[in-house]
Amino acid sequence: MALLRTENLSKSFGAVRALDNASITVDEHALTLIIGPNGSGKSTLINVISGFLKADSGKVVFEGKDITNKSPNEIYSYGIVRTFQTPQPLKEMTVLENLLIAERHVGENIRTALNYKKWLRQEEELVERAYGLLKFLKLDHLWDHKAGSLSGGQMKLLEIGRALMTNPKLIVMDEPIAGVAPGLAHEIFNKLVELKKQGITLLIIEHRLDIVLKYIDYLYVMFNGRVIAEGRGEKEIERVLSDPKVVEVYIGD
Numbered sequence: 001m002a003l004l005r006t007e008n009l010s011k012s013f014g015a016v017r018a019l020d021n022a023s024i025t026v027d028e029h030a031l032t033l034i035i036g037p038n039g040s041g042k043s044t045l046i047n048v049i050s051g052f053l054k055a056d057s058g059k060v061v062f063e064g065k066d067i068t069n070k071s072p073n074e075i076y077s078y079g080i081v082r083t084f085q086t087p088q089p090l091k092e093m094t095v096l097e098n099l100l101i102a103e104r105h106v107g108e109n110i111r112t113a114l115n116y117k118k119w120l121r122q123e124e125e126l127v128e129r130a131y132g133l134l135k136f137l138k139l140d141h142l143w144d145h146k147a148g149s150l151s152g153g154q155m156k157l158l159e160i161g162r163a164l165m166t167n168p169k170l171i172v173m174d175e176p177i178a179g180v181a182p183g184l185a186h187e188i189f190n191k192l193v194e195l196k197k198q199g200i201t202l203l204i205i206e207h208r209l210d211i212v213l214k215y216i217d218y219l220y221v222m223f224n225g226r227v228i229a230e231g232r233g234e235k236e237i238e239r240v241l242s243d244p245k246v247v248e249v250y251i252g253d
């Protein structure tokens with residue numbers, strides 16, 4: 001079943017047509033990958049989906065609701081969270097604190113903050129949940145380290161943890177394993193597959209096909225702002241990757 005759909009999304013920057021009638025469908029509880037040469041519109045597409053850019057035309061539909069051009073905050077409140085290619089943790093804060101601030105909690109509201117018993121209970125639950133996520137991501141031993149001291153791969157994991165703190169239905173990720181050593185990159189994708197089994201849907205941009213291919217359910221190839229090929233499952237994905245149209249855009253890259 002489709003969780004998210006884009007219908008003929010278009011977006012130009014001056015004379016550059018970054019998205020040209022791009023339509024994709026993201027199935028629930030699946031891992032959908034978008035590839036394409038540099039400048040093909042992948043980031044623009046996920047920026048429009050997550051509200052960071054406004055489309056010129058077309059639609060974004062999530063769980064049957066039209067969410068086109070809503071603000072990032074509104075889109076986040078529907079259960080869509082976005083991670084960035086360069087993780088943005090608060091480097092002076094600890095790993096655990098970075099998770100705690102990812103979830104806006106009841107203590108921040110002045111009226112509920114005064115009801116401090118409730119607040120304390122929620123705070124405890126939050127810490128437990130954050131710690132559980134750190135365990136899942138194998139970052140628990142680093143809980144009191146400053147985020148700025150983590151390796152690139154560990155920061156990517158922390159970014160996933162921060163996304164998970166928001167209880168998302170859909171995580172949209174921009175290159176979750178860029179610059180990460182192969183061992184940890186596979187570990188990250190194994191975690192993403194586990195999350196998928198737990199009911200989270202994933203839409204991912206990633207260039208490193210050698211690593212990610214075996215983990216994905218659906219593949220879209222973009223070029224010049226358009227979707228030029230797509231396929232579901234191993235056989236179709238293989239067919240997409242050997243499609244002369246796809247081979248050509250990569251050779252021309």
Ligand SMILES: Nc1ncnc2c1ncn2[C@@H]1O[C@H](COP(=O)(O)OP(=O)(O)OP(=O)(O)O)[C@@H](O)[C@H]1O
Binds near residue numbers: 013037041
């Ligand atoms: N803010 C912007 N202002 C002007 N042009 C932009 C802007 N963002 C993207 N573009 C242009 O839109 C086109 C699509 O860019 P986009 O970043 O979406 O591609 P991409 O497939 O994500 O590329 P990459 O793999 O290099 O990240 C490119 O020609 C790019 O130069």
